[in-house]
Amino acid sequence: MSTTAAKRGAGRPLKNYTSFGQSVRNSLTMAYRGLLKIRRTPEQLFDVTLQPILFTLMFTYIFGGAISGSVSDYLPVIIPGILVQTVISTSIVTGVQLREDMEKGVFDRFKSLPIARIAPLAGALLADTVRYAIATLLTFVMGYIMGYHPDGGLGYVAIAGVLVIACSWAVSWIFAFFGVIARTASSVQGISMIVLFPLTFLSNAFVPVDTMPGWLQWFVNINPISHLVTAVRELANTGTVGPDLAISLIGAAVIVAVFAPLTVRAYMRRT
Amino acid sequence: MAARYGNAEAEKDGGWAVEARGLVKTFGDNRAVDGVDLNVRAGSIYGVLGPNGAGKTTTIRMLATLLRMDGGSARIFGYDVEKEPQIVRQLIGVTGQYASVDESLSATENLVIFSRLLGLGRAEARRKAAELLEEFGLTEAAKRPLKQFSGGMRRRLDLAASLIAQPPLIFLDEPTTGLDPRTRAQMWNTIRRLVKTGSTVLLTTQYLDEADQLADRIAVIDRGRVVAEGTVDELKASVGNSLLHLRIEDQGDIREARRIVEQVLQVRSSASAEAGKITAPMAETGRVTDLLIALRGAGIHLAEISVQKPTLDEVFLAITGHGVKENESPESEKSNVAEVASV
């Protein structure tokens, strides 16, 4: 019986699993699809372009004097903070769009194709790193225009940027998970904001930790976002690699290790 | 019967492209599919006919690994749908009821991406896309975003996307709904051509006419159950090539009139909800004369008589004892004509 079937299967042997290589290839193809979609609907990029520009301007000029005495002194503090906050919150969009996308008929076709089950998810997430890259670039450029000249130099700034993009990609698996399990796109937005808002604001992103009450300091200091912000500050401002970099990367790896399988399983259960 | 592809091997395996046993799917307490059996021979066109909400789409989605079944089992070319879904996916192409192509991309981009996902190389994928667009008459619109496509174009692209890997089994869920007559005829030709090249096609439709034109065998589904199954001819014979409608002047005569109709035509009739109306299948229109004579002999006066081709509604009325539109309220009067399933 298998020969019957194999005969039409374009000469490929039939197997009931997908190899790692195929999973990677499928994911890259799906990422290519994501990029094409972004190119076709550039208005999707509105948020990633506007938010860094707006937030950087607002926060710097509003808090600069109060927190650091002057805008120029505040820039090395706020730019890494804004960067992390902006890019991480951009990853919410990933979850929302995934939810919207999954409702479209084309996902039925993806499900009916003999491709790796993880590919439609991994591809979408991978394509969205383009958004993070745009947000990262714009934040640094805005900072530069306002007078932020990080001492770490271009190389370390680039490393800091890549770090933030990588961590945002990891975090986007959390929102992808919500995207898969939630019933509507707007509820994904809602849940994600509730998770993200405290995480980004209860951190050292905008203000020095030592002005906060003790119990809050405790949370702020264990908050992974704080570690990421510190890592970025060290890289960009002084060109040093500290323990916070390691903590951030480990945190990112843990998130992916937990949420990627959860998300894929939830995605498959929906079928 | 003609298992046109992989003949020897297919025959050894019974030649079944699809074997489904007791498929069940429940949504809440709605048994959308309630014990459906389907057997589709390799190399044939199989039609699943049924009204809105009958469970056609749900059945196809379960067979195509898109929906988990709650009961029963299904095999595609001998491979279990639940245990070996990834193999099954390598053997099928699915064109869903609603366009399963990417709205935000162009036709070429869609086909290239699906081709790449199916393992074709970059150049090969481009060539395949161009080839399919040509075949389906979409070359001119290839670069336009799908948002500007008409329903028919979208449908064709959808089908083209299902054919990239030349799958031996193709599911088509209402492939011609919403198409104009010319496009429908084109789609029919495409489907026939597919089967000529060795594919098996399982399609659903709401039109008896379409099943008639295309399908070698038909299953009629209603409320999640197969209510009749057979070749087109068998099904037609059960409903009659044409349907006789009678209206009796005096309602009191209806019992006697039905007896005469059944006796003369050698079929079972049904009395419809409308007062004094009798419907019966007819194999030969010539019998009508005999019937009229017999009725006059019995002193039964007719208000109206007509002989018509059966519509889907009437097929349903005949087979299930209730019409398509009133399928929410099962009629107590069961005058089943069709016992085709056992033929």
Ligand SMILES: Nc1ncnc2c1ncn2[C@@H]1O[C@H](COP(=O)(O)OP(=O)(O)OP(=O)(O)O)[C@@H](O)[C@H]1O
């Ligand atoms: N995802 C779902 N959730 C809940 N109920 C569903 C779902 N999909 C289908 N149903 C129900 O299952 C039944 C069968 O639906 P299905 O789509 O299979 O019918 P169909 O024969 O394809 O009808 P149509 O001709 O309108 O396409 C319907 O009563 C429908 O309301």
Ligand SMILES: [Mg+2]
């Ligand atoms: Mg349907």
